Amino acid sequence: MSQRDRYKILQVSPNATQAEIKQAYRRLAKQLHPDSQSENASHEEIVRLNDAYEILGDPQRRQNYDRQYNSHHSNSPSTSSPTRPQQTSREKDTRLHVWMQEVYIPVQSAIDRILNTLDDRIDDLAADPFDDELMEAFQNYLAHCRQTLEGAQRIFTSQPNPAKCAGTAANLYYCLNHISDGLEEMEWFGLNYDEHYLHSGKELFRRADRLRSTERTTL
Numbered sequence: 001m002s003q004r005d006r007y008k009i010l011q012v013s014p015n016a017t018q019a020e021i022k023q024a025y026r027r028l029a030k031q032l033h034p035d036s037q038s039e040n041a042s043h044e045e046i047v048r049l050n051d052a053y054e055i056l057g058d059p060q061r062r063q064n065y066d067r068q069y070n071s072h073h074s075n076s077p078s079t080s081s082p083t084r085p086q087q088t089s090r091e092k093d094t095r096l097h098v099w100m101q102e103v104y105i106p107v108q109s110a111i112d113r114i115l116n117t118l119d120d121r122i123d124d125l126a127a128d129p130f131d132d133e134l135m136e137a138f139q140n141y142l143a144h145c146r147q148t149l150e151g152a153q154r155i156f157t158s159q160p161n162p163a164k165c166a167g168t169a170a171n172l173y174y175c176l177n178h179i180s181d182g183l184e185e186m187e188w189f190g191l192n193y194d195e196h197y198l199h200s201g202k203e204l205f206r207r208a209d210r211l212r213s214t215e216r217t218t219l
Contacts, residue, residue, distance in 0.1 A: 006052035006065065014069065018059060025053040033174055047166045054160040061160070096162045103155055104165070107172055108212075110152035114145045114179055115209050118202070129193060139190045142183055149179055171211045178208035 007014050010024045032045050056062045125138045153176055161169035182204030189197035 004048070004051070005069075006055050007069075009048055009052040010056060012056075014066070018057070021053070021056050025049065025057065029170075029173060030177075033177075043167060043170075046170045050161065050166040050170055051163060054163070054166075058160050092162065092164070096164060099159065099162055099165060103159060103161070104168065104172070107152045107156050107176075110148050110155075111172075111175060111179065111208070111212055114148055115205060115212065117141070117145075118205055122198075122202070135190060139187075142187055142190065145179075146183055149176065149183065152176060153180075171214060175208045175211040178204045178211065182208065 007016070010021060010028065012021055012024045016024070028049055029046075032049060054061070055065050121138060121141045125134050128134055156169075156172060156176060182201040184201075185197045185204060186201035189195070189201065
């Protein structure tokens with residue numbers, strides 16, 4: 001068994017529920033976000049965290065991992081421990097291709113549709129933010145972006161990412177989070193016309209755009 005203790009990485013008990021594991025992953029992912037200024041934030045820690053959640057977040061893979069984990073911690077001889085079949089290079093390449101086609105490309109397309117339209121929509125609204133029709137059009141735009149985002153989030157969590165794409169998946173995760181937070185800020189602007197929320201939303205979208213650009217250069 002790998003020397004990595006995935007439960008320790010996620011800071012949960014081996015008896016934790018899937019919901020507790022998911023909650024721990026989300027909490028730690030936020031702590032390790034580059035913008036968190038945490039001393040522990042690093043690309044290596046993000047990779048370790050994603051690797052742990054890739055195993056423990058999938059009930060079937062967790063079950064396989066637990067058999068080895070329990071055997072290792074019961075001090076049984078390593079020669080009698082069941083070994084997990086290693087993926088062949090072809091299997092890894094196939095899994096990578098499937099993830100790229102079924103997750104990365106559609107999620108990236110959704111992100112593009114949201115980020116590439118914001119400036120035009122704000123320009124339209126700038127003509128008169130207090131015009132009811134313009135504000136209604138802006139709110140409809142935000143609602144459409146929210147629907148697009150939720151679809152992208154469902155696709156992103158539909159299957160675990162290959163270990164080779166851990167860094168790419170981390171950037172997608174943070175990009176989606178920034179977009180979600182940005183939409184929430186701009187939705188508040190639509191309610192109270194406080195430009196602070198609009199500026200905050202635009203800044204969160206800019207951060208998402210930077211992550212999008214950084215992630216593409218690493219592929």
